[in-house]
Amino acid sequence: SRTKSDSGVPEVPVSADDTPEVLNKALSGLSSRWKNWWVRGILTLAMISFFFIIIYLGPMVLMMIVLCVQIKCFHEIITIGYSVYHSYHLPWFRTLSWYFLLCVNYFFYGETVTDYFFTLVQREEPLRILSKYHRFISFALYLTGFCMFVLSLVKKHYRLQFYMFGWTHVTLLIVVTQSHLIIHNLFEGMIWFIVPISCVICNDIMAYMFGFFFGRTPLIKLSPKKTWEGFIGGFFATVVFGILLSYVMSGYRFFVCPVEFNNDSNSFTVDCEPSELFQLQDYGLPPVLKSITGWTTVKLYPFQIHSIALSAFASIMGPFGGFFASGFKRAFKIKDFANTIPGHGGIMDRFDCQYLMATFVNVYIASFIRGPNPSKVIQQLLALRLDQQLHIFNSLKAHLTEKGLLPALEEAA
Amino acid sequence: TCKLRVRAYTPHASDAVLAFPGEGEGEMEGDSKADTPDVPPSTDNTPQCLNKALEGLSSRWKNWWIRGILSLTMIIGFFLIIYLGPIMLILVVMGVQIKCFHEIITIGYRVYHSYDLPWFRTLSWYFLICVNYFFYGETVADYFGALVQREEPLQFLVRYHRFISFALYLAGFCMFVLSLVKKHYRLQFYMFAWTHVTLLIVVTQSHLVIQNLFEGMIWFIVPISIVICNDIMAYLFGFFFGRTPLIKLSPKKTWEGFIGGFFATVVFSFFFAYLLSQYQYFVCPVEYNSETNRFAVECEPSNLFMIQEYTLPAVVQNAKTVNLYPFQIHSIALSTFASLIGPFGGFFASGFKRAFKIKDFADTIPGHGGIMDRFDCQYLMATFVHVYITSFIRGPNPSKVLQQLLVLQPEQQLSIFNTLRNHLGEKGMLPPAVEEAQ
Numbered sequence: 001s002r003t004k005s006d007s008g009v010p011e012v013p014v015s016a017d018d019t020p021e022v023l024n025k026a027l028s029g030l031s032s033r034w035k036n037w038w039v040r041g042i043l044t045l046a047m048i049s050f051f052f053i054i055i056y057l058g059p060m061v062l063m064m065i066v067l068c069v070q071i072k073c074f075h076e077i078i079t080i081g082y083s084v085y086h087s088y089h090l091p092w093f094r095t096l097s098w099y100f101l102l103c104v105n106y107f108f109y110g111e112t113v114t115d116y117f118f119t120l121v122q123r124e125e126p127l128r129i130l131s132k133y134h135r136f137i138s139f140a141l142y143l144t145g146f147c148m149f150v151l152s153l154v155k156k157h158y159r160l161q162f163y164m165f166g167w168t169h170v171t172l173l174i175v176v177t178q179s180h181l182i183i184h185n186l187f188e189g190m191i192w193f194i195v196p197i198s199c200v201i202c203n204d205i206m207a208y209m210f211g212f213f214f215g216r217t218p219l220i221k222l223s224p225k226k227t228w229e230g231f232i233g234g235f236f237a238t239v240v241f242g243i244l245l246s247y248v249m250s251g252y253r254f255f256v257c258p259v260e261f262n263n264d265s266n267s268f269t270v271d272c273e274p275s276e277l278f279q280l281q282d283y284g285l286p287p288v289l290k291s292i293t294g295w296t297t298v299k300l301y302p303f304q305i306h307s308i309a310l311s312a313f314a315s316i317m318g319p320f321g322g323f324f325a326s327g328f329k330r331a332f333k334i335k336d337f338a339n340t341i342p343g344h345g346g347i348m349d350r351f352d353c354q355y356l357m358a359t360f361v362n363v364y365i366a367s368f369i370r371g372p373n374p375s376k377v378i379q380q381l382l383a384l385r386l387d388q389q390l391h392i393f394n395s396l397k398a399h400l401t402e403k404g405l406l407p408a409l410e411e412a413a
Numbered sequence: 414t415c416k417l418r419v420r421a422y423t424p425h426a427s428d429a430v431l432a433f434p435g436e437g438e439g440e441m442e443g444d445s446k447a448d449t450p451d452v453p454p455s456t457d458n459t460p461q462c463l464n465k466a467l468e469g470l471s472s473r474w475k476n477w478w479i480r481g482i483l484s485l486t487m488i489i490g491f492f493l494i495i496y497l498g499p500i501m502l503i504l505v506v507m508g509v510q511i512k513c514f515h516e517i518i519t520i521g522y523r524v525y526h527s528y529d530l531p532w533f534r535t536l537s538w539y540f541l542i543c544v545n546y547f548f549y550g551e552t553v554a555d556y557f558g559a560l561v562q563r564e565e566p567l568q569f570l571v572r573y574h575r576f577i578s579f580a581l582y583l584a585g586f587c588m589f590v591l592s593l594v595k596k597h598y599r600l601q602f603y604m605f606a607w608t609h610v611t612l613l614i615v616v617t618q619s620h621l622v623i624q625n626l627f628e629g630m631i632w633f634i635v636p637i638s639i640v641i642c643n644d645i646m647a648y649l650f651g652f653f654f655g656r657t658p659l660i661k662l663s664p665k666k667t668w669e670g671f672i673g674g675f676f677a678t679v680v681f682s683f684f685f686a687y688l689l690s691q692y693q694y695f696v697c698p699v700e701y702n703s704e705t706n707r708f709a710v711e712c713e714p715s716n717l718f719m720i721q722e723y724t725l726p727a728v729v730q731n732a733k734t735v736n737l738y739p740f741q742i743h744s745i746a747l748s749t750f751a752s753l754i755g756p757f758g759g760f761f762a763s764g765f766k767r768a769f770k771i772k773d774f775a776d777t778i779p780g781h782g783g784i785m786d787r788f789d790c791q792y793l794m795a796t797f798v799h800v801y802i803t804s805f806i807r808g809p810n811p812s813k814v815l816q817q818l819l820v821l822q823p824e825q826q827l828s829i830f831n832t833l834r835n836h837l838g839e840k841g842m843l844p845p846a847v848e849e850a851q
Contacts, residue, residue: 136804139796143754146793150760153662158768169613170606222593317583323590331598356586359579367576377821378829380814382836390842392815393833396826405827 047350048201055194059259059268062193063183067105070179072347074101074171076338081167084332092152093161097168099145104172107138108180116187117261178355181362188365190270191255195246195307196361199314200353202241207234207319223326226319235315242311243304250278250301277303277369306369313360318353325352487787488641495634499699499708502633503623507545510619513788514541514611516775521607530601532592537608539585544612547578548620556627557701618792621799628802630710631695635686635744636798639751640790642681647674647756663763666756675752682748683741690718690738717743717806743806750797755790762789 114131186193211230219226249255257272282297554571626633651670659666697712722734
């Protein structure tokens with residue numbers, strides 16, 4: 001009958017136990033449940049320490065790590081597709097999937113490089129041509145892959161091949177575009193990278209703790225272990241954590257300044273005059289809080305207000321990303337995306353909530369925080385025709401004179 | 414014969430078998446789609462009057478005549494809407510997009526027997542509306558800048574456009590997650606992916622078509638005409654001279670048709686571009702006139718559309734010069750693409766139809782199939798033309814640059830002002846009085 005759509009799928013073989021020997025020995029005395037808890041706990045701590053280390057190492061390393069995570073997530077999802085569709089024997093398909101990954105990455109990194117490394121690109125001749133015709137080159141590369149796909153269609157496997165084509169593209173859409181949004185956020189200031197990720201991690205841990213100690217009412221059929229108590233407790237704990245973390249970070253230039261590429265030293269620098277967002281301001285408290293605490297005003301960074309929005313999103317919407325991934329795993333009858341991290345599953349398992357968050361932060365910055373990038377505007381200006389440039393020049397002069405930034409001059413003809 | 418199999422599965426590390434209604438799979442049977450029920454044969458959609466008129470002819474000629482008449486009808490329809498102007502064209506593009514989306518989604522439903530899934534039709538159409546809202550909003554903000562600045566609610570919508578679009582999309586995403594039903598997870602994820610891939614293909618490319626249109630109607634008409642011409646020419650050459658098959662995927666295509674079509678199309682586009690380049694109506698960017706609240710196509714034609722002299726290469730005996738529009742050179746590039754790469758779009762669609770065992774996307778046009786059948790080669794072309802324009806023709810949009818300038822911080826504006834002044838001064842564009850005042 002139509003309702004038993006998943007009944008025929010065989011169980012995926014049990015994951016091999018990937019726990020390192022040393023841990024196994026240390027925990028050999030405990031019962032299986034506590035052992036699992038300890039393994040998860042230790043690995044969680046290890047991952048968080050690793051996170052701090054790479055932050056310390058700076059933007060360049062962060063970008064590399066983001067790229068690696070993206071490649072690993074892509075690999076995990078494609079491997080699931082292969083095992084679901086048993087398409088190991090299809091001609092060319094692995095090659096094509098990785099080729100498309102390269103194409104899309106080339107396109108996105110090219111756009112980023114053109115934006116942020118503008119002067120460097122203008123100096124080197126081959127880079128200049130690559131950047132001027134970047135879209136055309138990327139499109140040509142993609143088309144080559146498309147044509148190879150069409151030529152690789154084999155008579156008896158059409159449907160499988162189309163499925164894998166669709167699977168690859170959806171994966172690219174989810175994984176690659178969002179990892180590039182993360183890098184955009186990073187360039188805006190490391191704080192826009194660290195705070196959202198920390199909020200999601202905190203929400204994960206806090207929801208688990210609250211659920212563990214107080215959990216009673218189930219949240220959604222999709223993930224039977226989640227509870228309303230965990231959800232709400234995690235929400236409040238994350239908001240508080242977000243406010244405190246942003247207070248700590250807003251004081252340091254290393255986190256707050258946009259990442260810039262210094263042409264002379266050929267390295268990344270994070271040095272600037274912190275913008276208004278990161279300067280303490282006085283806020284009047286509403287009467288309710290006034291009576292409780294006895295303060296009239298409180299000194300906050302405006303960024304802390306924004307962090308409330310970020311942590312609210314992380315607590316409320318982030319879990320939907322997790323439910324989506326749970327549904328996906330149930331649909332394809334897999335327990336975890338892969339076995340990379342002992343006790344936790346694959347890289348994708350840890351990052352499933354992060355993706356929605358990265359997109360949200362990017363949209364948030366574009367809508368509420370950042371204006372256009374000045375170097376990009378100059379770039380576009382210089383590409384216009386001369387008469388158009390003159391027209392803009394006059395408009396700009398009129399505008400600036402009005403604002404009193406320019407001494408009154410004779411109008412250009 | 415439809416075989417219903419009940420199989421005992423022995424789990425095997427490398428042998429995860431997909432069993433899904435209609436997909437009996439196994440390496441033993443060559444065809445992995447053995448159990449898919451056949452899609453019911455298309456109903457004959459030919460209008461009665463045509464049927465009467467062609468009663469006497471044999472079935473093969475009847476089909477040929479129907480296809481011919483419908484082709485002519487479509488081409489006339491095309492000319493008519495061009496005559497009616499840009500707004501009409503935008504509406505038609507939108508109509509075509511919605512119909513293509515509908516056709517592909519309907520195929521997905523049929524393939525997965527998913528009419529029982531809760532919410533899914535609603536969600537697919539909702540996502541279509543979201544993505545269209547996002548794209549049309551970006552276009553409106555770009556081209557209707559002056560109009561938008563006047564109206565207060567529009568200004569708000571434009572400023573937070575991305576955020577609003579994202580919020581709308583998220584609402585759809587959450588509804589999808591909440592609509593997951595225990596026994597139908599896989600089906601629902603398939604349809605989710607099917608919808609998104611369709612949106613990616615159909616909607617983004619129809620918006621590229623509209624962007625091309627705003628650049629100048631000629632950038633809309635010439636590519637579409639070239640693809641149609643290539644279709645017809647390749648068919649005719651194949652009909653009269655066809656002998657060597659081109660690709661296993663489409664057995665009716667031949668190398669003779671392919672090469673003949675290529676040359677015929679390049680020649681056609683060369684002359685067609687010459688014809689159209691003379692009229693301002695086709696050549697000028699479509700602009701929105703704030704005062705009259707209408708679209709206007711009037712301007713000083715750019716260099717591309719002014720006759721220039723080209724010296725023929727020394728191969729030709731008398732070193733003559735020819736008067737050509739530069740646009741005609743570009744049209745050679747466009748027609749080359751349409752003839753060489755465009756067919757791959759057609760092969761992709763053929764492969765798709767064979768994969769899902771359908772003859773045509775739908776029955777909308779008698780003798781031709783669905784709208785998607787006619788437009789499958791057009792989509793790649795639209796993307797190519799858009800990339801071509803942004804890479805080789807058009808610079809950035811000046812009003813958009815000004816818009817961005819005015820949003821920057823005053824110090825940034827001042828620094829850009831100085832850079833620009835130096836640049837223009839170097840080029841000699843500034844009158845001396847201003848230069849002295851520096």
